[in-house]
């Protein structure tokens with residue numbers, strides 16, 4: 126049995142060593158005071174390493190660190206942060222105290238990506254962000270929880286836009302020594318090696334451990350000299366390579382992840398498959414059950430009793446499917462050990478087991494072998510029941526056992542330092558523990574907590590931070606021509622943010638569908654509008670790249686100069702600037718393809734308001750006064766007409782409501798109606814769309830038996 130990480134005993138460690146240790150626990154990513162310390166130690170490195178505490182700490186010598194700590198003020202602050210960290214780690218949360226009996230054994234949460242922080246670039250988009258937020262809330266609530274993912278040495282790509290406005294992808298390698306993770310070792314020393322069978326090969330993987338507050342995230346990595354060259358590259362990039370890479374990664378994640386837990390002596394109460402990528406794990410569990418002498422039926426029942434599954438994809442093409450030959454090749458050796466025929470095994474991934482041509486679908490495998498499944502918003506639950514109703518032919522569609530839990534975000538992690546400061550002063554520093562209490566946020570609607578002037582000052586400073594950041598980034602791109610960057614954007618103008626993956630269903634260019642109708646809104650000298658875009662297109666998504674190019678072309682039009690900006694390389698850091706600085710968060714997905722969406726949830730704590738299609742979470746969040754809806758709750762079948770209707774609705778809301786309300790000021794420059802809308806959004810959205818609420822629901826509906 127291998128060593129499981131235990132919290133280190135710190136008693137004899139110097140303050141310097143404690144600070145080094147702290148850089149290895151991602152707790153600092155949701156504590157602004159801790160971040161400020163790392164920033165101050167080396168502001169340049171902090172910025173250029175994309176806020177990597179580990180890089181800052183590995184660059185600073187012991188001597189220098191000791192001398193910095195001789196500054197009393199600095200050392201006092203370090204002490205304070207360490208104390209906060211220690212009490213976070215030592216004390217069970219209020220939530221854990223009241224749920225102590227619920228979960229003795231851990232929840233094992235499998236996900237192909239985890240977006241914990243920009244300095245650990247092993248995520249591509251919303252799924253990873255959600256997994257990261259789920260993990261952080263598990264730590265905050267004190268849930269017994271373990272994350273399982275892959276370590277992608279080259280991460281997702283870094284985006285560069287060339288002179289033609291075309292996205293180019295760069296894949297710089299991450300150095301594990303400069304990442305907040307450590308190798309899992311065997312008790313007798315030496316790294317822990319596990320393996321899976323892929324094709325005729327045995328593929329070994331090592332495991333990295335990331336401390337995320339109180340919980341542990343394990344990342345599997347095949348980059349080992351023991352493996353053939355191409356298997357060394359298997360886990361190199363997020364969703365990279367071809368279908369062989371995909372199935373190989375999924376074997377490592379699912380089967381390898383289950384084997385890792387066994388090697389660590391961990392017996393999970395629940396295996397939670399976050400999306401179908403990890404679903405092969407049920408086959409490993411099935412094999413283990415069969416080996417104990419159970420009949421197939423008993424073994425299936427035993428597996429099902431331990432597994433839950435969350436689906437995120439309302440698009441058929443978004444579900445992983447493998448053909449029979451590929452499965453035979455990739456899983457052949459593993460399957461042979463089952464004593465089941467090839468067709469019997471294929472049937473686990475088929476809606477119609479007898480259909481010899483039907484592909485093997487990971488989602489089908491996951492649904493068939495879970496005791497419960499869910500979508501990630503009310504509408505998405507409905508869409509998913511429709512999608513998979515054929516698996517339950519004895520049931521009417523409304524009884525298909527796929528429920529829903531609407532996503533949420535880890536608010537303390539998304540709140541900028543500025544926002545933390547603002548709320549600390551008004552709510553007390555433990556406000557992050559009370560996110561779920563609606564009465565807490567009711568005070569903001571009653572004007573008890575902050576005046577309109579104070580809220581407006583918060584908005585102003587966050588918007589100015591975003592404008593400064595965008596100018597700096599443009600400045601870097603333009604090779605330091607400050608003339609060119611200083612005239613872009615205005616810190617006073619109504620600022621729309623639009624940032625997400627450039628999947629075509631998200632319709633990034635919709636706002637520019639008819640330029641003659643939208644340009645006048647941008648060029649009104651008295652009531653100017655500006656918009657900032659960011660987002661990556663998948664490397665194989667030519668259409669998505671065309672969308673980026675079109676937006677960049679439009680941004681070059683002389684009348685829009687400096688008012689339409691595309692920021693390169695969307696990641697958690699770029700996102701944090703945008704979701705805090707934007708006044709309005711625009712979301713224009715084609716219904717019902719936005720399963721939930723989460724970026725719009727991140728703006729509320731900063732006083733932003735949503736302007737969105739009634740899809741995913743916003744369909745539940747919108748109440749008529751806490752933002753705006755584009756279009757209505759109806760669905761038109763013809764895509765062109767839908768685009769036209771949604772564009773018309775968008776222009777009408779912008780010109781008829783959003784812009785006038787933003788610029789309707791009293792004699793001191795305060796837009797009271799706008800601020801009322803902000804207050805309403807805070808009151809109605811913050812507790813509901815937090816990942817603490819989400820996780821509580823998972824515990825109640827899916828994790829507890």
Ligand SMILES: *Cc1c(COP(=O)(O)O)cnc(C)c1O
Nearest residue numbers: 250251625696697700722723724
């Ligand atoms: C929040 C976030 C997402 C998910 O946003 P959606 O609204 O679901 O599109 C994707 N990428 C990053 C970097 C994010 O911060």
